[in-house]
Amino acid sequence: DQQVKQNSPSLSVQEGRISILNCDYTNSMFDYFLWYKKYPAEGPTFLISISSIKDKNEDGRFTVFLNKSAKHLSLHIVPSQPGDSAVYFCAASGRGSGNTGKLIFGQGTTLQVKP
Amino acid sequence: DADVTQTPRNRITKTGKRIMLECSQTKGHDRMYWYRQDPGLGLRLIYYSFDVKDINKGEISDGYSVSRQAQAKFSLSLESAIPNQTALYFCATSDLRPNTGELFFGEGSRLTVL
Numbered sequence: 371d372q373q374v375k376q377n378s379p380s381l382s383v384q385e386g387r388i389s390i391l392n393c394d395y396t397n398s399m400f401d402y403f404l405w406y407k408k409y410p411a412e413g414p415t416f417l418i419s420i421s422s423i424k425d426k427n428e429d430g431r432f433t434v435f436l437n438k439s440a441k442h443l444s445l446h447i448v449p450s451q452p453g454d455s456a457v458y459f460c461a462a463s464g465r466g467s468g469n470t471g472k473l474i475f476g477q478g479t480t481l482q483v484k485p
Numbered sequence: 486d487a488d489v490t491q492t493p494r495n496r497i498t499k500t501g502k503r504i505m506l507e508c509s510q511t512k513g514h515d516r517m518y519w520y521r522q523d524p525g526l527g528l529r530l531i532y533y534s535f536d537v538k539d540i541n542k543g544e545i546s547d548g549y550s551v552s553r554q555a556q557a558k559f560s561l562s563l564e565s566a567i568p569n570q571t572a573l574y575f576c577a578t579s580d581l582r583p584n585t586g587e588l589f590f591g592e593g594s595r596l597t598v599l
Binding site: 411412415459461473474477 | 489525527529591592
């Protein structure tokens with residue numbers, strides 16, 4: 371049972387345009403959501419997060435939006451740059467993961483930004 | 486030097502062999518984790534440990550065991566490797582303080598079981 375789902379395995383956008391990566395979750399007990407970015411031959415690195423008490427969090431070119439009623443979050447990258455090409459993982463934690471700090475990850479979306 | 490170091494980075498082995506993946510960290514974190522990454526499945530938790538005396542099973546612990554030798558060291562063992570354990574394995578750490586869930590990952594250990 372996949373509690374965190376990224377239904378788009380891949381996304382291709384042109385440099386300078388907006389990239390939108392989507393994530394859905396099924397467990398309403400999750401209260402913290404994170405995005406990780408992974409380059410080939412490296413471990414995932416933390417990108418941005420959002421608490422369930424907010425609906426938006428922004429950090430430079432990266433913005434995460436949370437829609438709790440739809441159990442949906444999205445990551446917006448504006449403008450997209452070729453260096454953003456990577457695999458992006460959505461993750462969730464909170465009481466839905468036993469409140470132990472464990473993260474439940476989605477399958478990942480591979481973003482390609484074309485020059 | 487990396488804050489979270491995994492060895493070996495790549496390993497090819499045969500079915501039935503015992504394999505150990507090692508992880509050490511210099512971040513001073515109490516919590517350590519082992520995940521595996523498979524195409525189309527993302528990252529799945531194998532085992533986690535909140536301190537030296539604490540070991541917990543994750544989503545997919547069958548066929549694996551772990552040892553927390555010290556605060557800084559957490560090793561993953563495959564007692565008798567099988568081909569479907571071919572995957573990319575990641576060790577991660579996190580802070581014990583009010584938990585935001587942020588993990589710090591090593592660079593990964595690619596294991597191939599023939």
